[in-house]
Amino acid sequence: xxxxxxASRALRSNxxxxxxxxxxxxxxxxxxxxxxxxxxxxxxxxPPPDLPPRTPVAGARVHFPNPEDxxxxxxxxxxVKIPKxxxxxxxxxxxxxxxxxxxxHSRLSIAGNCRMCLVEVEKSPKPVASCAxxxxxxxxxxxxxxxxxxAREGVMEFLLMNHPLDCPICDQGGECDLQDQSxxxxxxxGRFTETKRSVVDKNLGPLVKTVMTRCIQCxxxxxxxxxxxGVQDLGMLGRGSGEEIGTYVEKLMTSELSGNVIDxxxxxxxxxxxxxxxxxxxxxxxxxxxxxxxxxxxxIRIDSRGPExxxxxxxxxxxxxxxxxxxxxxxxxxGLKRQRLNDPMIRGPDGRFKAVSWRDALxxxxxxxxxxxxxxxxxxxxxxxxxxxxxxxxxxxxKMGSNNVLCEGNxxxxxxxxRSGYIMNTSISGLENADVFLLVGTQPRVEAAMxxxxxxxxxxxxxxKVGYVGPATDLNYDHEHLGTGPQTLSEIAxxxxxxxxxxxxxxxxxxxxxxxxxxxxxxxxxFSVVExxxxxxxxxxxxxxxxxxxxxxxxxxxxxxLGLVPESDKxxxxxxxxxxxxxxxxxxxxxxxxxxxxxxxxxxxRSVYRANVILPASAFSEKEGTYVNTEGCAQTTVPAVPxxxxxxxxxxxxxxLSEVAGVILPYDSLSAIRSRMKTxxxxxxxVDEREPATFSYSLKPESQQKISTTPFKAAVENFYMTDPITxxxxxxxxxxxxxxxx
Amino acid sequence: MAGVVRNALKSIREKGLRNFFGExxxxxxxxxxxxxxxxxxxxQNIGATLVGIDKFGNKYYEKFGDTQYGRHRWVEYASxxxxxxxxxxxxxxxxxxxxxxxxxxxxxxLKPSRYGVEHRENLSGEGDEYIYHSKGHSLNPGQRxxxxxxxxxxxxx
Numbered sequence: 057x058x059x060x061x062x063a064s065r066a067l068r069s070n071x072x073x074x075x076x077x078x079x080x081x082x083x084x085x086x087x088x089x090x091x092x093x094x095x096x097x098x099x100x101x102x103p104p105p106d107l108p109p110r111t112p113v114a115g116a117r118v119h120f121p122n123p124e125d126x127x128x129x130x131x132x133x134x135x136v137k138i139p140k141x142x143x144x145x146x147x148x149x150x151x152x153x154x155x156x157x158x159x160x161h162s163r164l165s166i167a168g169n170c171r172m173c174l175v176e177v178e179k180s181p182k183p184v185a186s187c188a189x190x191x192x193x194x195x196x197x198x199x200x201x202x203x204x205x206x207a208r209e210g211v212m213e214f215l216l217m218n219h220p221l222d223c224p225i226c227d228q229g230g231e232c233d234l235q236d237q238s239x240x241x242x243x244x245x246g247r248f249t250e251t252k253r254s255v256v257d258k259n260l261g262p263l264v265k266t267v268m269t270r271c272i273q274c275x276x277x278x279x280x281x282x283x284x285x286g287v288q289d290l291g292m293l294g295r296g297s298g299e300e301i302g303t304y305v306e307k308l309m310t311s312e313l314s315g316n317v318i319d320x321x322x323x324x325x326x327x328x329x330x331x332x333x334x335x336x337x338x339x340x341x342x343x344x345x346x347x348x349x350x351x352x353x354x355x356i357r358i359d360s361r362g363p364e365x366x367x368x369x370x371x372x373x374x375x376x377x378x379x380x381x382x383x384x385x386x387x388x389x390x391g392l393k394r395q396r397l398n399d400p401m402i403r404g405p406d407g408r409f410k411a412v413s414w415r416d417a418l419x420x421x422x423x424x425x426x427x428x429x430x431x432x433x434x435x436x437x438x439x440x441x442x443x444x445x446x447x448x449x450x451x452x453x454x455k456m457g458s459n460n461v462l463c464e465g466n467x468x469x470x471x472x473x474x475r476s477g478y479i480m481n482t483s484i485s486g487l488e489n490a491d492v493f494l495l496v497g498t499q500p501r502v503e504a505a506m507x508x509x510x511x512x513x514x515x516x517x518x519x520x521k522v523g524y525v526g527p528a529t530d531l532n533y534d535h536e537h538l539g540t541g542p543q544t545l546s547e548i549a550x551x552x553x554x555x556x557x558x559x560x561x562x563x564x565x566x567x568x569x570x571x572x573x574x575x576x577x578x579x580x581x582x583f584s585v586v587e588x589x590x591x592x593x594x595x596x597x598x599x600x601x602x603x604x605x606x607x608x609x610x611x612x613x614x615x616x617x618l619g620l621v622p623e624s625d626k627x628x629x630x631x632x633x634x635x636x637x638x639x640x641x642x643x644x645x646x647x648x649x650x651x652x653x654x655x656x657x658x659x660x661x662r663s664v665y666r667a668n669v670i671l672p673a674s675a676f677s678e679k680e681g682t683y684v685n686t687e688g689c690a691q692t693t694v695p696a697v698p699x700x701x702x703x704x705x706x707x708x709x710x711x712x713l714s715e716v717a718g719v720i721l722p723y724d725s726l727s728a729i730r731s732r733m734k735t736x737x738x739x740x741x742x743v744d745e746r747e748p749a750t751f752s753y754s755l756k757p758e759s760q761q762k763i764s765t766t767p768f769k770a771a772v773e774n775f776y777m778t779d780p781i782t783x784x785x786x787x788x789x790x791x792x793x794x795x796x797x798x
Numbered sequence: 799m800a801g802v803v804r805n806a807l808k809s810i811r812e813k814g815l816r817n818f819f820g821e822x823x824x825x826x827x828x829x830x831x832x833x834x835x836x837x838x839x840x841x842q843n844i845g846a847t848l849v850g851i852d853k854f855g856n857k858y859y860e861k862f863g864d865t866q867y868g869r870h871r872w873v874e875y876a877s878x879x880x881x882x883x884x885x886x887x888x889x890x891x892x893x894x895x896x897x898x899x900x901x902x903x904x905x906x907x908l909k910p911s912r913y914g915v916e917h918r919e920n921l922s923g924e925g926d927e928y929i930y931h932s933k934g935h936s937l938n939p940g941q942r943x944x945x946x947x948x949x950x951x952x953x954x955x
Contacts, residue, residue: 395949398947664950
């Protein structure tokens with residue numbers, strides 16, 4: 057007896073219990089129940105199979121608006137409860153069955169033209185397209201039958217007929233839906249012997265690269281452009297095999313959300329132009345971080361390879377950016393590699409910068425700061441500053457005796473006392489419940505593209521009315537341009553304006569004030585007028601808060617939370633020592649000639665040319681920092697790439713400087729500075745959770761200001777270039793040259 | 799042996815004693831006193847036929863008769879002090895190692911002119927400046943810059 061047979065005997069005796077042995081033996085079993093018809097009928101219906109509960113696909117959740125609307129369907133014999141009106145595909149997702157699809161996208165309208173999602177439904181003669189078929193009570197859906205598989209294989213064969221075999225040079229390779237699904241439903245050989253269809257590539261601008269031969273006409277991009285981006289640029293031309301996606305006439309895609317078509321394209325027809333042939337997606341390291349180019353704080357994933365940021369893609373966050381990001385967020389990353397400050401520098405007596413060591417640079421700054429009077433010291437935090445560094449800067453300057461710390465964009469006299477006065481109280485996702493919008497001096501399309509997408513979504517879904525006060529602009533939804541200046545607001549407040557009745561009759565009115573108003577002298581007066589409107593329209597109630605401020609920059613909310621408020625409005629003009637922490641939009645003309653300027657930042661942008669000492673800091677992709685977005689949600693960035701050159705984290709520089717200056721700050725780790733932040737503003741350490749404001753504007757003292765008649769100005773002149781990083785970016789420069797409307 | 803002495807005397811007569819010694823030095827006869835290998839080569843050369851001289855000045859000899867077959871071809875390197883086998887160019891390598899009976903000069907006629915870099919001897923151990931360093935090596939004078947960012951340059955005075 058050989059060793060093998062001993063082993064097999066031992067195995068058999070282990071695996072087979074006595075009762076199962078006859079199952080394995082091929083034996084003829086007589087179907088007694090078929091012979092005995094009455095006995096078969098007497099048998100009850102086959103009980104529901106005892107299947108283990110499956111987890112829904114991608115965390116799909118069921119929400120029953122009305123409990124009696126729940127219906128039950130069976131997916132592969134497994135019963136699921138779903139609300140009425142759901143499609144078969146959604147029912148399958150809740151049952152934990154992932155149906156292959158190309159054209160279906162949960163945030164777009166249903167097209168039903170790719171036919172990949174075919175499933176078998178009992179009593180239906182043909183396989184049905186599950187994405188377009190509403191689920192009916194008691195429907196028995198079969199997703200893995202030979203019929204469904206054969207149908208999908210047929211669809212796949214037709215799709216691959218005209219699809220080029222260029223996966224090795226395709227940028228979508230590795231993250232391509234067609235590639236993945238052809239592994240399951242594709243044939244290993246083709247039967248197609250004719251020549252493949254070829255389509256001329258379209259020029260959609262500097263961001264989206266097209267290889268239209270790869271297109272499978274799922275029309276996701278067309279639906280995205282018309283429904284979410286709100287531009288009628290893309291469309292379908294031709295019929296049958298001549299069908300192609302394109303701009304009807306040769307033109308560029310002018311949307312601030314155009315980059316998202318790259319993500320929703322299931323094949324490599326639309327890919328990122330700046331990323332083209334730069335890397336393959338499996339080489340990249342993903343870091344889940346936060347966008348800082350606007351105040352929305354979109355959730356992003358920074359894909360890096362070694363020390364380089366290769367691309368930025370969105371991350372799902374239903375409360376903030378859903379699954380979209382703006383073009384600025386997606387494509388500004390090449391600015392992180394240009395114009396970087398990498399060495400501490402001191403301007404010599406000849407006016408030239410010389411690279412020096414950190415020790416020397418800090419010693420010079422500490423020496424000078426002790427030579428000036430305490431009230432002549434001013435600190436300015438920049439647009440991209442994180443809360444940690446602003447905390448350190450404020451603590452340091454306070455210890456030096458100065459209380460002139462401000463954050464650019466917040467204006468000379470910001471209101472930091474009432475949190476409800478500078479955040480979006482409705483919350484971004486809450487905008488979907490509003491039925492009338494009043495935009496005051498804000499152009500959300502350029503100031504916060506994701507908020508604008510939310511408003512557009514609401515307008516599209518519920519026909520909400522939008523009134524807009526400000527300079528003429530192009531919002532991509534129906535709106536009423538009420539006026540350009542504050543006097544229109546007074547008319548609405550008085551009730552003499554036709555729009556005020558719309559506002560009064562609204563159930564959930566929503567007023568959004570732009571942060572550009574912070575820079576105006578009559579800011580308090582405007583706010584009190586807006587509050588009067590809110591009062592009349594009952595916009596602030598226990599169940600609804602429709603009084604919002606839309607901020608412009610990532611640092612603004614955290615700066616106000618931390619109380620970065622200047623002591624006097626003329627701080628900069630009368631200063632002798634100015635500490636610019638990444639502040640590049642400060643009016644350099646206002647800085648006195650004899651002032652000593654320290655610039656701490658990551659890009660050689662504008663202020664470095666006025667600086668006396670340059671301290672290189674790390675950009676948001678290289679450090680851990682807390683940012684509060686416009687709705688008051690604190691989020692943290694995570695370092696994705698190493699810092700460049702000799703740069704250091706912002707707060708560490710300030711901490712080191714405090715030691716050299718002899719006023720040591722009492723924290724030397726990130727957790728220590730965060731606990732310091734917690735004592736000042738507890739919401740800053742409550743990461744990823746929106747902290748609503750407690751008190752409303754009603755506590756505010758009456759303003760004595762008079763409204764001026766100066767019309768509102770546009771807060772953002774160029775959507776693509778707003779901060780040091782985007783101004784350094786070549787792609788953003790191309791975009792603003794080609795796409796921004798003049 | 800007598801012939802050698804006769805030849806030597808003849809050249810002294812023709813060139814003068816000074817030139818003769820100069821030539822002796824150039825030919826490496828002084829080095830022979832310390833370098834046994836060279837001395838042996840020099841002694842072997844007596845009566846051997848000079849088959850060819852390559853472009854580096856290495857001399858290739860052949861002698862049948864009293865030499866053992868397989869040791870009947872040899873080279874006298876042009877360099878008398880630092881010589882090594884990598885100084886033999888490829889065209890002579892085959893002849894020297896009995897791979898072919900064609901001499902290097904014959905083989906050079908077959909060499910296409912469009913390719914082939916100049917033969918270089920192996921300089922390992924001769925010092926860092928002679929050795930090949932990769933593009934990232936710090937000793938490579940044209941070391942590649944792997945910096946992935948472009949620093950800001952203070953241009954304005």
